[in-house]
Structures are given as structure tokens and as C-alpha cells.
Amino acid sequence: MLETLQQLLWSGDLIYATLRLTTPLLFAALGGLMCERAGVLNIGLEGMMLGGALTAYVVALRMGNPWLGILAALFVGAITGLLFAVVVVTFRANQIVSAVGMNILMLGLTGVALRAAVGLSIGQSPAPTIPIWEIPGLAGLPLIGPVLFAHLPFVYLVFVLAGAMAFIFYRTTWGLAIRAVGENPRAAETVGIDVIRVRYATVVWSGIFAAVGGAILSIGYLNTFQEGLTAGRGFIAFSAIIFGRYTPLGTLLASLLFGFTDALQLRIQAFGVQIPYQFLVVLPYIVTLLALFVAGRSKGPAASGLPYAPGEE
Amino acid sequence: MTTPPFLQIEEITKTFPGVVANDKVSFDVAAGEIHALLGENGAGKTTLVSTLYGLHRPDSGRIRLRGKEITLRSSRDAIALGIGMVHQHFMLVQPLTVAENIVLGMRSPREPLLSLGPASQEIERLSRTYGLEVDPAAQVWQLSVGMQQRVEIVKALYRGADLLILDEPTAVLTPQEIHELFNVLRRLKAEGHAVIFISHKLDEVMAISDRVTVLRDGRVVNTVATAGTDKAALARMMVGREVLFQFDKPPAQLGDAVLNVRDLCVMGDRRQMAVRDVSFDLRRGEILGVAGVDGNGQSELVEAIAGLRPAASGQISINGRALAAFQPSDLLDLNVAHIPQDRQRVGLVMDFSVSENLVARLFSLLPFARSGFLQWKAIRENADGRIKEFDIRAPNSEVKARSLSGGNQQKVILARELSRAPDLILASQPTRGLDVGATEFVEGRLLEQRARGAAIIYVSTELEEILSLSDRVMVLHRGEIMGMVRPGEVTEEEMGLMMAGEKRMTAQEMEARQS
Numbered sequence: 001m002l003e004t005l006q007q008l009l010w011s012g013d014l015i016y017a018t019l020r021l022t023t024p025l026l027f028a029a030l031g032g033l034m035c036e037r038a039g040v041l042n043i044g045l046e047g048m049m050l051g052g053a054l055t056a057y058v059v060a061l062r063m064g065n066p067w068l069g070i071l072a073a074l075f076v077g078a079i080t081g082l083l084f085a086v087v088v089v090t091f092r093a094n095q096i097v098s099a100v101g102m103n104i105l106m107l108g109l110t111g112v113a114l115r116a117a118v119g120l121s122i123g124q125s126p127a128p129t130i131p132i133w134e135i136p137g138l139a140g141l142p143l144i145g146p147v148l149f150a151h152l153p154f155v156y157l158v159f160v161l162a163g164a165m166a167f168i169f170y171r172t173t174w175g176l177a178i179r180a181v182g183e184n185p186r187a188a189e190t191v192g193i194d195v196i197r198v199r200y201a202t203v204v205w206s207g208i209f210a211a212v213g214g215a216i217l218s219i220g221y222l223n224t225f226q227e228g229l230t231a232g233r234g235f236i237a238f239s240a241i242i243f244g245r246y247t248p249l250g251t252l253l254a255s256l257l258f259g260f261t262d263a264l265q266l267r268i269q270a271f272g273v274q275i276p277y278q279f280l281v282v283l284p285y286i287v288t289l290l291a292l293f294v295a296g297r298s299k300g301p302a303a304s305g306l307p308y309a310p311g312e313e
Numbered sequence: 314m315t316t317p318p319f320l321q322i323e324e325i326t327k328t329f330p331g332v333v334a335n336d337k338v339s340f341d342v343a344a345g346e347i348h349a350l351l352g353e354n355g356a357g358k359t360t361l362v363s364t365l366y367g368l369h370r371p372d373s374g375r376i377r378l379r380g381k382e383i384t385l386r387s388s389r390d391a392i393a394l395g396i397g398m399v400h401q402h403f404m405l406v407q408p409l410t411v412a413e414n415i416v417l418g419m420r421s422p423r424e425p426l427l428s429l430g431p432a433s434q435e436i437e438r439l440s441r442t443y444g445l446e447v448d449p450a451a452q453v454w455q456l457s458v459g460m461q462q463r464v465e466i467v468k469a470l471y472r473g474a475d476l477l478i479l480d481e482p483t484a485v486l487t488p489q490e491i492h493e494l495f496n497v498l499r500r501l502k503a504e505g506h507a508v509i510f511i512s513h514k515l516d517e518v519m520a521i522s523d524r525v526t527v528l529r530d531g532r533v534v535n536t537v538a539t540a541g542t543d544k545a546a547l548a549r550m551m552v553g554r555e556v557l558f559q560f561d562k563p564p565a566q567l568g569d570a571v572l573n574v575r576d577l578c579v580m581g582d583r584r585q586m587a588v589r590d591v592s593f594d595l596r597r598g599e600i601l602g603v604a605g606v607d608g609n610g611q612s613e614l615v616e617a618i619a620g621l622r623p624a625a626s627g628q629i630s631i632n633g634r635a636l637a638a639f640q641p642s643d644l645l646d647l648n649v650a651h652i653p654q655d656r657q658r659v660g661l662v663m664d665f666s667v668s669e670n671l672v673a674r675l676f677s678l679l680p681f682a683r684s685g686f687l688q689w690k691a692i693r694e695n696a697d698g699r700i701k702e703f704d705i706r707a708p709n710s711e712v713k714a715r716s717l718s719g720g721n722q723q724k725v726i727l728a729r730e731l732s733r734a735p736d737l738i739l740a741s742q743p744t745r746g747l748d749v750g751a752t753e754f755v756e757g758r759l760l761e762q763r764a765r766g767a768a769i770i771y772v773s774t775e776l777e778e779i780l781s782l783s784d785r786v787m788v789l790h791r792g793e794i795m796g797m798v799r800p801g802e803v804t805e806e807e808m809g810l811m812m813a814g815e816k817r818m819t820a821q822e823m824e825a826r827q828s
Contacts, residue, residue: 172425173416180406180417187404190368191418191468192389302407 008271012147014263019148020221022259023155024049024213028237029244029251030158030165031209035202036241037169039182039303040088042203044099045210046234047106048080052211053218054110057225058117060127066219069127073215074208080106081207082200089199092307103234111227126223130154130216152220154212159252166248178202182301185308195308210234236288243291245298254291261287317380319344319507320476325374327360334360336531337374344475347498347508349522349539351515351551353748355718357531358511359401362478365509366398367391378476389418397469401480403461405453412436412449415468432471439470443500444493459490466497477501478509483517484746487606495521513551513748515544527551552750562760565784568597571737571768572618577627579610579617579792586625587613589792595768597736600759602783602800603772605812610792611772612654615741618770619651631737647737650730652723654741654772660726661714668696668710671729699728704754720751727758738762738769744778756782776808785826790814797823 008014028045035042042048052073060069084102088095118125130152138149169175177198180188185195217233218225236258243257244250265280318341327335334357342348352358364371367385375382378394385391391398405414412429415436421428433449440447445463453461462482469477479498483491498508498521512518518525519539527534527550534550572595581587588610595601603611616622618629620636629636631647653659661670672681672692680691696710705724707717714722723743730738740759744752759782763769773779779786780800788796788811795811796803796818810816 171427173419173421173427174425176409176413176417176427180409183406183408184404187406187414188418190366190388190398190400190404192387192392193418 004271004273008264008267011267012143014260014267016147016151017263017266018256018260019151019155020259021262022255023152023158024216024220025233025237025240025259026158026162026252026255027154027213027216028210028234029240029255030161030248031206031213032238033241033244033246033248033251034165034178034209035199035206036246036304037182037301038178038199038202039185039301039306039308040085040199040203040206041095041305042084042099042206043096043235043238044080044084044102044106045206045237046230046232047099047103048077048084048207048210049214049217049230049234049237050106050110050228051080052077052214053229054113054214054225055211056215057127057218058113060129060219061118061125064128066128066130069219070130070212070215073211077208077211078204079207080211081204084207085200085203088307089196089203092309095305095307107228110225114225114227127219127225129223130220152216154216154220162248162252169248179301182303185303189310195310199308210237213237232285236284239288239292242298242300243288243295245295246300257291258284258288317377318342319346319379321375321377321380322361322365323375323377325361325364325371325376327357327364327369327371329360333531335364335371338528338531338533339374340526340533340536342476342507342509344507345502345505346523347502347510347521349518349525350509350511350528351513351518351525351547352528353513353551353750354720354746356528356551358528359480360531361528362398362480362509362511365391365478366396392472392474395473395475396478397472397474397476398478399462399465399469399480399482401482401484403465405461405464407452407454409453410449411447411451411453411456411464411467414453414464415449415471419472436467436471439467442504443467443470443497445497459486459493462486462490462494463497474506476507476509478511480511481513482510483512483514491517515547515551515749518547519544529553548749551748562782563764565600565763566598566766568766570594570596571632572770573628573630574618575628577614577617577629578625579613579622580625581610581613587792588617590627591789591792591794592627593787593794593797595737595770597766597768598763599785600763600769600771600783602779602786603770603789604776604779604786604808605774605789607774609789609812611789612741613792614789615651615654615739615770615772618737619649619653619739648733648735650733650735650738650767652726652730652738652740652743654745656719656722656726661722663715664713666711666713667700667705667707667717667725668692670714670725671696671699671710674729675733699725699732703728703758720747720754723747723751723755727755731758731762734765735762735767738767740769741772742774743771744773744775752778776805776812780805780808788812794823797826799826 028049032042032045055076056069056073059072060066084098087093087098132150133153135149139145169179177188177193181193181195181198189195214230217229240254240258241251244254261284265283269277269280320342322341323339324337325335326337338361350358363369365376367388367390377383383394406417412433416432436447436449439445445467447460447463447467453464482494486494501508510522522539524536524538525547526536527547529551575592577588577591578586579588591614603614605611613622617624631649657663662673672695675681676687681688693710700707700710703724705728706721714725743755747755759769759771771779771783783800786798786800787794788808790812791814795814807816
């Protein structure tokens, strides 16, 4: 028993899978974090991921090139973000209700679009996938090489992006503007910051980030697309922001925890432990719930979720 | 050739739907001048300076700066031209540091990278020059209100402001902080800055300004040199009629005791003892002033008597009835009126109409409700009567309380609370934030109630006001009674010492003044 546990945990495979599964989550979470810090609550990450996942799959399949799939996902992510921004920033609609609408819309739309694009033979057509990129020199290292340095390029990229986001938030004038807009948009406006523009930009970026997260799931890992492919990962990403206390580093760590839990449950399944698999599948979701419970009061930006009308007293 | 004045405002007109906020306003400000903009709430002061800061555009008129006509499309334009503004409600981002707040929205020398180090040095240099002590690394939420105001001033100076506009800067400050602010303004003036100082407090305007422009109903009444005028003249211009600074107060006609408080202790919000062993009596026809620096137990004391906060120990009895487990609804039976300190959150339902607010206490009783159904006709008739009686300036009784000015909101509360000829009136800072006219109105109504035989508790942090209105004054410091005095028998200095907790009357002295 103890030996099994040891094998389960002390294995490079588990770490490898953790990084792999954290990546799509973290992409979406970083996107969500960016607009959240500017005061726009984005529970629509789930829908945006789905849109990215489907677009990447269909384009990769049709064009025979996974990179074109990613490019298309970026584009669709930006469009979805723009649409969301129009609704919640310009028209000042309730951000939660709009995001829920967006999620339902994307769930339906991707299902329909899938059938329209590839017919009913769902899951039968594997798309070309993004290849693994072994980092020259590092991938050859004993033990850690194959675990850390033989991944999709996006896995390295997302960790770099998390660091870059921390740098942008705390070391640049853009980041300061984003933080100020999320906390007190009126104060930001009185010193000449264009609140609407900042919010648009961050919401569009959140769409792009989430779409890339989705694309990694479809053409990075699964080579296919199915309805509801993201299975709530957008919501878990949203939780990672809160559990991570609205900081890039915190969000990174929270995403790692959720990624690890997912990897662990898959591994327990693979080990054939006598637990019904349904219990294992829910494990990441339970951990998410527990994490939010443990996190207690994680205070978001003061103006989070509040529409802003420029120039009004 | 004469040089033109630093700032010239020429015939600025600004209308909002239904209101002319500024009507051909003209005046000028010189460099090295502190120019006061005096007017009651709603006279158009804030609209005018918002226009000057580019927050909205005038319908007509011109602004000239250093002789050149300028057009302001946004606050960014104003900042670029050297106009700085300290808003009444500070425009600071609470979780950010002082330095971050100050550089916010500005180009960094290392764009896009922040350069907070050099910025902090510059902030410290400005702080020293003008006596505005601020710590660039402190987070704003940790600072006192006075400190936050200094940050706002430094923020404007950091942007190179030659013209500094301060909108009601003293409203939130303690007397000590006001004194410090005035020193800063004098230093700014000495350095050649132009300052526009908005206020409705005559003493402050007299103390700090070189010239005063008085606004009333959106128009300039006059611009006068401060040295050549006095408070009475300014008040007349501001209100449009004579203003009484001294009330002609008849001697108190004391009746039976209405309120007895014995050894009362009350806990504050932070689980500290906010009121300690307070005992006093209050009789019909008497106004008992409660003086003290804000936050020394005044609100907790009033809330305990109003039944909004449980007593930790001790007794309160009203009209001889002891109140054990006190319910706010008892106030109705006991005929107690409460004019709460926070009129917008506690006193009114801001999104309800004036007529609804006027029956907020009585709506379940006849004639306003019959068998559980609201009687709208009676409610509206009641409102129309009160609006007339209390001179509430509202287009009609169905507008939301939110849309009224502060003074008129307070009148709605007074109209509601005083309509039932209460035996006991608890008035907590009833004139805070009100202009001269509204203050006079509130005080006049309270004196009427006193003459009718009501017992009144009057809490205020304005010493002058409390001494002119009260028959007796209780001074609180950290929840304890430091003294019980009669206004004629005490100097302001003695009061100040008691408020600061440095002087305390003996039990015998106080006993002699227990009515």
C-alpha cells in the first residue's frame, strides 16, 4: 500500500502530467486575471476556451496545419473578447449575467459548428497536432530533462507569461493603469486614463488567452474536439484567480494545484486502485471548492464587476 | 502694457437638463492669490471648477490662462496646462502606494517601465518645499484623511500645477489639520501659485483668502477683497438676505424629566467600550449639547438611547419607562425622534420618493395604511403638506430622495421626525455638511421644538454652534463625561481642554449642573 503510494507520487510522470494539465488552465486564468484587475469580472472564460478549442481544431483539420489553428483561435478569442467588452463595458450590462449567457451561447454554438464543419462523425477525425518541443541541451538532462523540458512550446510559454504579467502589473505604467482602473476608475479618469480603453484591451486579451488555453486542449492534447470539451476548466481557472488572491504568482500556484489534482486522479485511475472512477473524476472540482473555502475572504479589486460610466458624477 | 491676470473666466454658462448650474460666471484669479469661491450647496461652485478642470464643457463662455484662450476637452488637457484639482471626495486608489498614486496616468521617464525611485525623491522634495509631509512608500488606505489630502496636493504639484483648485478641502479635516492646510496654502501662494479655494464656511474664507467671489443660484453676486469685507456682508451675499449668527434664544422653560440615563456603558463597533459610566437627566424644554472630537462616543451614546445599539450596562429610561431590551420600534410608542448622523444611509431610503420617506416611520398606521393596504392619497397629501411646511425644495413629492440637495434631504428627515410633536429629540450632527441657510433652518426648528416643550439632545463637533444653541453642554472624551457646563460659564479654551481629555470637572461641579 505504502509502496503503491510512493510509486504514485514520486514519479516524473506525475510532474509531467501536472505541467501539461496546468497549462490550459493557467492560460485562461491569466487572461481572466488581467481583465479582473481592470475591474471586469470574466466568468465567460469557459465559453471563450470552448470557442478557441473548436476553432483551432476545425482550422487545423481543414488546413492541415496546427499553427494556423492556433492563429485562428487567437483571432476568434479576440473577437469573443471584443463582443463581451461591447456588452459589459460599452453597454454596461451585468457582467455575471452576460458571461453566463456567453458560456451557454458558446456551448451551443461550438456544438452546432462542429457538426457543420466535420459532420456527425464526431471524434473520428484527428487533427494535426502541435509537436512537442524538446529544449535543446536541457531536455537531455537526466531525470528532470524529460519531465520539465520535453513539452509543447505553450507549456514553457505560459510560465514565462505568468512572470511577464507580474512584471507588467507591478513594474510598468500600463500595469499601474490597469490596477488603478480596477480599484477606482473615477480616480483613474481624473488623471487622464481612458478607463474604457483599458477595460476593452484587457477583456480582448482575456479572450485571446482563454482561446489559446482551449486550443491547447483540442489540438495540443486530444487531437479532436467534442461538445463541452473544456468540462468546466474555465470555471476552475476563474477559481484559480480568486484562490491566487488576484496576483499572477498566486494564480500560477493555484493553477498548479488544480493541475496537479487532475494529474493525480488520472494517475490513480491508471493504477487501477479500487475506487469507482467517477469519484476520481470529480476530485479536481472538489479541490477547487475546498480551495475557495480555505482561501476565505480573498479581496478582489474594489471596482470589480461594476460598470463604469465616464464623466458622470 | 499691463499683463493679463493669470486666469480669466469669462461668462461661463453651463446648463444641465432643467437646471442652469452656471449663468454667465466671470471672475479672474492672479498668480500668488488665494481666491475663495463662496456659495451655498447647489450654488454652482463644483460645476464651475469641474468645467475648469475639463470634466465637462461649458455651453458658452471662455477661459483664458496667462492671457491665452484655452479649450479643455478632458482633465488630461487641464493637467497639461498646469491646472490641478483636489476633489472633495479624494481621487486616490486606496491599495496603491502614495508614489504610485502620484505618478498614475503620467508618462514615465523610462516608459513603459515605472520609475518610482526618482519619483519618490521628487515627491520628497516637494514635500519639504511646501511642508506637505508624505511617505511615498505608504499605502493610501493606511493614511488619515488629512494625509490623503496632502497626497492629493502633492499629486497636483507633481504634475506641475500652477493653479490649484481645492473643492471644500476643510469639510473632512480636524481643526488642527485645517490649520496645517492653511499653512500649506500660504506657502503655495508665496511660491507664486494661484489657488481657488471653495468653501461655504465664512470663517475659513475670511482667514485664508485674498479675494472672494460669491456665487448664488449659479450667478456671481460679487467679487470682493477679503480685507474690505466681513462675515455678515459675505453671508448676506451668499444667502441673499440677513443671516443671524446669534440666536435670540428665550430662557429655557424646564418641565418634567423626559430622559434619565444612569451609569450607561455601550460597546463600540470595534468591541471597545465607547461610552463609559455616563449618567445624566434631561428635562422638557431643554437642549443638552454633546460636545467632543468626532469619535469619542457621541454616536454610540445616541444610538443606545435610540435603541439602535444595546447597552452593555446601566439604565436608560424615557418618560419614566425603563428600557431593558430596547427595540427601535419602541421609539414610536415613546414618541422619540431621531435625526441620525448619516442621513443618506440611516435617515433616508435614497431610492424611495420624498412622500415615501416622509411616512417611513408611520406607513403601517392610519391614515397611511388601512387593512394592510397603503393609502397613497393620504401619503401624498401628507407629503404635500410637509413639503410646504418645511420648505423642502423638490419639484414634487414623487422624486427620489437621492435627487435632493443635502439641505433638503435633512429637511425631509426633520419633517418626518418632528411631525408627531416628539417628547425627546435625538439630533446627531444635524447640520453637518449643510450650508448657512439650511443650518439656520435646522437650528430654528429645534428651538421651536424646545419652546414647545421637547427635550433635545444635540450632538455636534462644531463648538461655536453647540455653545450658541444648548442650555447645557456635556463634554465627552473617550466615552466619559469630562464636564457638564452652561454655555455662558465656560471659555472655548476650557472646552478645548476638556475635549482633549486634559481637564476634568469634579463630581461636585458636575452635580451642580445636573439640571
